[in-house]
Amino acid sequence: MNVVSTMRYSRRSYMTADRLPAAADLERLYLGMLRIRLFEDAVLRLFLANEVEGTTHLCQGQEAVSVGVCDALDPGDAVAATYRGHGAALALGVDATRLMAELLGRESGTNGGRGGSMNVTDLERGLIGCFGIVGGSIAAATGAALAAQLTRDGSVSVAFFGDGAVNQAYFHECLNFAGVRRLPVLFVCENNLYGEWTPMAAVTAGGDIAGRAAAYDIPAAKVDGNDVLAVRTAAADAVSRARRGDGPTLLECLTYRHKGHSKVDPGAYRPREEVDAWLARDPLPRLAAQLDDDAVERAHDDAEAELQRVLAAATAAAFPALGTPATATKGSA
Amino acid sequence: MREVTYREAVRDALAEELERDERVVLLGEDVSLGGVFNATPDLQARFGPNRVIDTPISELAFTGAAFGAAVRGLRPVVEIMFGDFLGLVVDTLINQSSKYWYLTNEQASVPLVVRSAVGAGARLGACHSQIPTSLFMGEPGLTLVAPATPADAKGLLKSAIRDENPVVVFEHKLLYGRKGEVADGDEALVPLGRASVRRSGVDVTIVAALRAVEIALEAAETLAAEGVAADVIDLRTLRPLDSATIAESVARTRRLVVVEEGPPTGGYAADVIATAVELAGPIAARRVTMPDLPIPFASTLEDAALPSADAVATAVRSLA
Numbered sequence: 001m002n003v004v005s006t007m008r009y010s011r012r013s014y015m016t017a018d019r020l021p022a023a024a025d026l027e028r029l030y031l032g033m034l035r036i037r038l039f040e041d042a043v044l045r046l047f048l049a050n051e052v053e054g055t056t057h058l059c060q061g062q063e064a065v066s067v068g069v070c071d072a073l074d075p076g077d078a079v080a081a082t083y084r085g086h087g088a089a090l091a092l093g094v095d096a097t098r099l100m101a102e103l104l105g106r107e108s109g110t111n112g113g114r115g116g117s118m119n120v121t122d123l124e125r126g127l128i129g130c131f132g133i134v135g136g137s138i139a140a141a142t143g144a145a146l147a148a149q150l151t152r153d154g155s156v157s158v159a160f161f162g163d164g165a166v167n168q169a170y171f172h173e174c175l176n177f178a179g180v181r182r183l184p185v186l187f188v189c190e191n192n193l194y195g196e197w198t199p200m201a202a203v204t205a206g207g208d209i210a211g212r213a214a215a216y217d218i219p220a221a222k223v224d225g226n227d228v229l230a231v232r233t234a235a236a237d238a239v240s241r242a243r244r245g246d247g248p249t250l251l252e253c254l255t256y257r258h259k260g261h262s263k264v265d266p267g268a269y270r271p272r273e274e275v276d277a278w279l280a281r282d283p284l285p286r287l288a289a290q291l292d293d294d295a296v297e298r299a300h301d302d303a304e305a306e307l308q309r310v311l312a313a314a315t316a317a318a319f320p321a322l323g324t325p326a327t328a329t330k331g332s333a
Numbered sequence: 334m335r336e337v338t339y340r341e342a343v344r345d346a347l348a349e350e351l352e353r354d355e356r357v358v359l360l361g362e363d364v365s366l367g368g369v370f371n372a373t374p375d376l377q378a379r380f381g382p383n384r385v386i387d388t389p390i391s392e393l394a395f396t397g398a399a400f401g402a403a404v405r406g407l408r409p410v411v412e413i414m415f416g417d418f419l420g421l422v423v424d425t426l427i428n429q430s431s432k433y434w435y436l437t438n439e440q441a442s443v444p445l446v447v448r449s450a451v452g453a454g455a456r457l458g459a460c461h462s463q464i465p466t467s468l469f470m471g472e473p474g475l476t477l478v479a480p481a482t483p484a485d486a487k488g489l490l491k492s493a494i495r496d497e498n499p500v501v502v503f504e505h506k507l508l509y510g511r512k513g514e515v516a517d518g519d520e521a522l523v524p525l526g527r528a529s530v531r532r533s534g535v536d537v538t539i540v541a542a543l544r545a546v547e548i549a550l551e552a553a554e555t556l557a558a559e560g561v562a563a564d565v566i567d568l569r570t571l572r573p574l575d576s577a578t579i580a581e582s583v584a585r586t587r588r589l590v591v592v593e594e595g596p597p598t599g600g601y602a603a604d605v606i607a608t609a610v611e612l613a614g615p616i617a618a619r620r621v622t623m624p625d626l627p628i629p630f631a632s633t634l635e636d637a638a639l640p641s642a643d644a645v646a647t648a649v650r651s652l653a
Contacts, residue, residue, distance in 0.1 A: 078405060112438030121437040128404050133428050139394060143401020150358060150383050173394030328435050328474035330442035330497040
């Protein structure tokens with residue numbers, strides 16, 4: 001169970017651009033971000049202890065994008081995320097213990113230990129995949145939207161991707177395809193200013209990611225990606241537009257990863273002043289400032305207690321059994 | 334049974350499966366007008382623009398989207414106009430579609446079919462003539478289908494559409510006009526993963542696929558006049574190989590020639606020989622392939638580069 005005090009943090013009541021969020025909404029969003037922050041911090045510790053093997057891409061600092069967007073979705077919607085996808089998974093409601101177990105390569109993981117950090121999938125929660133190839137999520141969500149349009153099931157889909165992906169063919173081809181077919185999809189760019197180690201501006205002609213949507217006749221918004229309420233509001237507008245058949249939206253969420261790109265990267269290429277400026281805009285304290293102290297403390301107690309349960313269960317879980325028959329295709333011998 | 338062309342067999346397979354299962358959708362360039370090879374005429378008029386979808390010239394986008402749609406319950410059939418363009422969709426096929434069933438711990442498979450016209454001999458030059466099967470031979474989770482006759486063009490495509498996994502169907506562009514007897518409906522189904530013995534003999538096994546099957550049969554006819562009787566095996570499915578049929582034949586003949594319209598390295602011919610050796614022990618074997626060069630345009634050069642019945646017969650005669 002990863003559901004933290006469902007009584008206290010009820011599912012969203014409402015939130016639209018013209019209505020102020022209720023205290024319960026703020027508290028729920030804060031807890032959502034905090035769970036991701038603590039989870040990622042724990043992954044880093046496990047990684048440094050060599051318990052999480054391989055590599056890992058952490059999203060501390062970008063929690064407001066995952067939480068703000070996923071909070072605007074309904075059950076039945078589809079999300080395609082990236083190799084930096086733990087935040088999206090948790091925000092969608094993927095069981096934190098199963099997610100952690102997957103990162104640890106355990107049989108009880110979301111993917112039975114077969115996928116690892118970069119391939120987390122949970123179809124029951126609408127997570128159609130995390131994609132290790134930059135831009136892969138864009139086509140997957142476009143396809144989910146195509147299925148929604150053709151079956152008229154009323155669902156919308158979301159592609160999360162980074163600023164690096166906007167220079168992939170996936171981005172341009174899929175925005176065009178979704179634009180001409182008016183597919184019910186949100187293209188959510190988490191612009192954290194660096195594609196791996198290279199500054200976005202140095203490799204992105206024009207430098208205006210949201211501006212690229214105009215060429216495809218797709219509405220776009222540039223959003224403060226460290227303001228969960230701004231993300232939530234923009235996402236809700238885009239979801240409404242998609243659900244009523246008015247096609248895709250591109251959201252460029254300006255944000256920043258507190259850590260490096262991956263395990264080999266301490267992020268030393270980033271100017272200290274830039275890092276400090278973004279740390280000062282950390283999405284968690286910004287929202288905490290709108291909550292009363294009791295609510296913040298409650299969220300921390302709950303999230304910390306959940307994390308301890310998650311770690312205890314996930315680290316105790318078994319590795320995949322050897323000798324279990326496996327096939328690469330369904331229905332084959 | 335009706336006599337139809339390979340092209341009509343493809344169209345009929347698509348029409349029957351579109352009719353049978355509303356989750357089946359067809360995506361491709363100009364498919365509403367039949368496409369460059371006229372394999373999909375009248376389907377949009379019959380099934381509507383939401384089932385038969387003209388796409389932008391964005392192979393990565395519409396094949397990638399077909400993958401996502403397959404995960405969400407559709408059974409898309411994608412047409413990639415020329416096999417040479419499959420390079421544009423390799424990521425979708427090998428990083429996403431083929432691995433999904435295993436990597437998701439069997440949460441869902443990807444019922445996606447990609448059809449593509451392949452093959453040389455039409456003077457279309459190096460980038461409109463290849464049979465790029467070797468790009469995909471090493472990919473677990475992918476099924477590769479290569480029909481040589483109208484009956485197989487229909488039956489294998491229908492089976493591919495009904496299969497729960499990603500299947501790439503290679504259709505040889507020089508075979509589209511060939512005629513043959515073809516059944517309707519479920520009678521037409523041809524199972525994936527099973528080769529067909531096109532001719533029986535005791536002296537040598539000749540294995541081929543696509544248009545190379547005709548070449549193998551022509552060579553077998555020549556050899557018969559010389560008193561050499563050949564088994565001719567049409568693979569029909571390149572991956573997974575029907576190793577049982579290959580092994581059974583080679584165990585009798587101890588001689589194997591594999592004909593492949595493609596370069597010598599990394600193709601199915603190498604896999605067939607390795608499989609035969611592993612399963613049947615020491616044998617005499619040869620490959621008849623194209624040179625290790627791009628496919629040339631000039632008719633003299635292209636014809637010389639293609640596998641020929643003479644080359645196959647010569648290879649057979651060279652075996653001890």
